[in-house]
Amino acid sequence: MAYISNCSVYLPVWKLSRDEISEETGMPSLGGERAVAHWDEDSITMAVEAARTLEGKFDAVIFASTSPPFRIKQCASLVASALDLPESTFTMDITDSMRAATDALITANEFVDSGRFDRVLVVAADRIPTKPGTLYEQLYGDAAAAIAVEKEGGAKILGYNTSTKPLPGSWMLAGDDTVRDYDMRVDARYGYATSVQQAAMPLFAKLGLSPADIDRIVASAPDPKSYYGLLKAVGARPEEFYFNSVGIAGCAHPLFLLATQIEKTGRILLGGYGEGADVLAIEIEDAMESNVGRMLESRKEISYGEYLYNRGFVGIRDAPDRPSLTKFWRDEKSIIRFYGMRCKNCGTVSYPIQRCCVECGAKDNYEEVRLGDRGRVYTFTIDYLVMPGNYTGDGVHPHGVAVVDLDGGGRVLFEVTDTVRDFEGLECDAEVERTFRLLFEKNNFRYYGWKARLPR
Amino acid sequence: MREVAVIGCGVTKFGHHWEKDHEDLLVEATYEAISDANVELKDVEAVWCGTFYPSTGISGNVFSDTVKFFGKPISRVENYCATGMDNIRNAAFAVASGAYDLVIAAGVEKLMDAGSRGLPPIEGIFSVGMPYVSAPAMFAMAANRAFKEWGWTREDLALVAVKNHYNGARHPKAHFRSEVTVEKVLKAPIVASPLGVYDCSAVSDGAAAVVLTRPEIARQIVGDDYAVIKAVGMAVETMHPWHRPSESFLSFPATVKAAKMAYKMAGIENPRKELDFGIVHDCFTITELINYQDMQLCKPGEGAELIRKGVTAIDGDFPINPDGGLKSFGHPIAASGVRMVAELTKQVLGKAEGLQVKDAEAGFAHNLGGPYSVATVAIVSRP
Numbered sequence: 001m002a003y004i005s006n007c008s009v010y011l012p013v014w015k016l017s018r019d020e021i022s023e024e025t026g027m028p029s030l031g032g033e034r035a036v037a038h039w040d041e042d043s044i045t046m047a048v049e050a051a052r053t054l055e056g057k058f059d060a061v062i063f064a065s066t067s068p069p070f071r072i073k074q075c076a077s078l079v080a081s082a083l084d085l086p087e088s089t090f091t092m093d094i095t096d097s098m099r100a101a102t103d104a105l106i107t108a109n110e111f112v113d114s115g116r117f118d119r120v121l122v123v124a125a126d127r128i129p130t131k132p133g134t135l136y137e138q139l140y141g142d143a144a145a146a147i148a149v150e151k152e153g154g155a156k157i158l159g160y161n162t163s164t165k166p167l168p169g170s171w172m173l174a175g176d177d178t179v180r181d182y183d184m185r186v187d188a189r190y191g192y193a194t195s196v197q198q199a200a201m202p203l204f205a206k207l208g209l210s211p212a213d214i215d216r217i218v219a220s221a222p223d224p225k226s227y228y229g230l231l232k233a234v235g236a237r238p239e240e241f242y243f244n245s246v247g248i249a250g251c252a253h254p255l256f257l258l259a260t261q262i263e264k265t266g267r268i269l270l271g272g273y274g275e276g277a278d279v280l281a282i283e284i285e286d287a288m289e290s291n292v293g294r295m296l297e298s299r300k301e302i303s304y305g306e307y308l309y310n311r312g313f314v315g316i317r318d319a320p321d322r323p324s325l326t327k328f329w330r331d332e333k334s335i336i337r338f339y340g341m342r343c344k345n346c347g348t349v350s351y352p353i354q355r356c357c358v359e360c361g362a363k364d365n366y367e368e369v370r371l372g373d374r375g376r377v378y379t380f381t382i383d384y385l386v387m388p389g390n391y392t393g394d395g396v397h398p399h400g401v402a403v404v405d406l407d408g409g410g411r412v413l414f415e416v417t418d419t420v421r422d423f424e425g426l427e428c429d430a431e432v433e434r435t436f437r438l439l440f441e442k443n444n445f446r447y448y449g450w451k452a453r454l455p456r
Numbered sequence: 457m458r459e460v461a462v463i464g465c466g467v468t469k470f471g472h473h474w475e476k477d478h479e480d481l482l483v484e485a486t487y488e489a490i491s492d493a494n495v496e497l498k499d500v501e502a503v504w505c506g507t508f509y510p511s512t513g514i515s516g517n518v519f520s521d522t523v524k525f526f527g528k529p530i531s532r533v534e535n536y537c538a539t540g541m542d543n544i545r546n547a548a549f550a551v552a553s554g555a556y557d558l559v560i561a562a563g564v565e566k567l568m569d570a571g572s573r574g575l576p577p578i579e580g581i582f583s584v585g586m587p588y589v590s591a592p593a594m595f596a597m598a599a600n601r602a603f604k605e606w607g608w609t610r611e612d613l614a615l616v617a618v619k620n621h622y623n624g625a626r627h628p629k630a631h632f633r634s635e636v637t638v639e640k641v642l643k644a645p646i647v648a649s650p651l652g653v654y655d656c657s658a659v660s661d662g663a664a665a666v667v668l669t670r671p672e673i674a675r676q677i678v679g680d681d682y683a684v685i686k687a688v689g690m691a692v693e694t695m696h697p698w699h700r701p702s703e704s705f706l707s708f709p710a711t712v713k714a715a716k717m718a719y720k721m722a723g724i725e726n727p728r729k730e731l732d733f734g735i736v737h738d739c740f741t742i743t744e745l746i747n748y749q750d751m752q753l754c755k756p757g758e759g760a761e762l763i764r765k766g767v768t769a770i771d772g773d774f775p776i777n778p779d780g781g782l783k784s785f786g787h788p789i790a791a792s793g794v795r796m797v798a799e800l801t802k803q804v805l806g807k808a809e810g811l812q813v814k815d816a817e818a819g820f821a822h823n824l825g826g827p828y829s830v831a832t833v834a835i836v837s838r839p
Contacts, residue, residue, distance in 0.1 A: 335585035
């Protein structure tokens, strides 16, 4: 069996009050807040953000999501590139199922257990598109979680088991913009608790454990009530489900819950649900640090109006020109892997990688260097004219740009993200950190890269 | 360089010429210039005609097909907002070399056809991974650093707009012919912080043309009624100043180098004393203040002092932009540099009615393009 050596989660900067959603839409409030992604975030960018805090190299990356921005085109390869992993890395996507993340964890366990890979990154992220005024709008939250699976670590995967049960559930058809369902009560009544128990009981038998040997049970669910119902049914004390602060983070939710458990030792049962269930028994031998608290605390409230305005950006926030996709591919090392160059003649670190040094002109005499995560704003502005805004009728969409001197050298012009209209804190000498985001959509393609934000 | 004579100038009214095509504008400017020069189009041997946006026109055909000037050499020049004066540079050097005796340098821009706010976006010039920044945003970044470094304020910038609108209000061909107050400038909507609408030059349509020859020929055609170009300096820097660690955003190196080059060509050691006035590229109010410094009219950090004390007002010690500048006169990109030289010519010949700088014998014009990456400086004086 394999071990979990580290966990990390990512929550977008925004939290939206469900009472406010209710006031604006008339849908009864489910209480608390849900996590809301910025317009330039999707499952790829949130996956990168969750994974990049995990130190060390990986020889395999499994990306799990029900909301991959691309079909046919793989997402894990882009995640691996943003993490600057070598091209020898095994990458795979597991998508389109609420069990995708637990399936990925099971797969990682097999990879490491078999000795095929030494250290596997499992990263799950979801930003499930929901229609305003629907139950789903309040149910889901946008988030990501990343897990490092290897031969040793603080938490041992004791075993796993699964069950399957095709129910109507929730779904999206190929052309759908938002999630839909037939009747969630069918899942709640006939699917969830049954499937989890059908998967768990044989696992207990296999491991020689009884339910009493389990300290804590965390399992994703179609809704929070189902989770509490399950725990009541099996006579166990429920754990924090993070519905009041995050919402159900799609397929990433079980990994998010796992990350919330690693700070305490003990034997846990982790469940993932979706047309059947995955359960894993995990023994947390050494408590590990988690960034869940920091992520929860470093958020800002967003109003429903700004949330809708922000969401509307994606469709309209085009690049004013038509950047060449060939060039985007060719410059991957600078744009995605974020390498600059250190001139061997004058020592200047600059961005991006170019044939001749921007300061001394020395030709082909440099080494490629990955630039730092943080830096200071040298100068900045808030631009009301572009992206979009260049044409009358575009409306006004102010965006901040900053010239940032990065720690370790290199100066880069960044867009400043995680803000809608309030640019407080963006000033000369302010500290910022870079974050992986969607730059824009153009040519029916999504262009990714790095932006800056005030540190979280 | 050998001196080159300006014997004719033509400038259209700058503004929103919704009802006119670039053809109308270029024909007007060209015919006004040759009429002013007392020559005929058939005598012109070569033409340099600038356009910045391909939507206005590309290649020598911009000029040939407009005035039906066929069978002769025409170059289309493009060098960001310095396009106009780079035209002058090429045309002047060709005349100075003796290759041609009589040439036209012209520029035309038809911006209102693009339907954009501010300048129309340009296809694919920036690297894919970086944010697109508007022209005001480029210069706003200089303003924010100058505010930080020197304590300049939006009020200082507003004084530039007030001065240039004061002058432009008195120029019959200016785009904006109204005065503004500091309060009005400060209250205008922000375009790129800290620059508001009145900190930005006008987006205009327009055309300008000058006829150049050598002084000995000029005397035969127009007698003493000509000005001489004594120097044209030019420097090109990086179009990614935000990626060059040494960039201060407090000075535009292209201007500094172009000015040094032009002053040296013209044998000028102290421009503030040896010249009488200047026309600078005030695409934004902050640009004008930094230009004062880069053109060696004062030390770094003292630009705002000059505007506060009225040094650069039309009746000041060293008037800058007596024509209203890009701010008020307008900025049809490729036409601007040509218009500046036409304006210098009028001033040194004492023909700038209502806006005449007292005892103007020699002045400079400065054109700055792109993200401060291309600068040209011309020195024009009485013969």
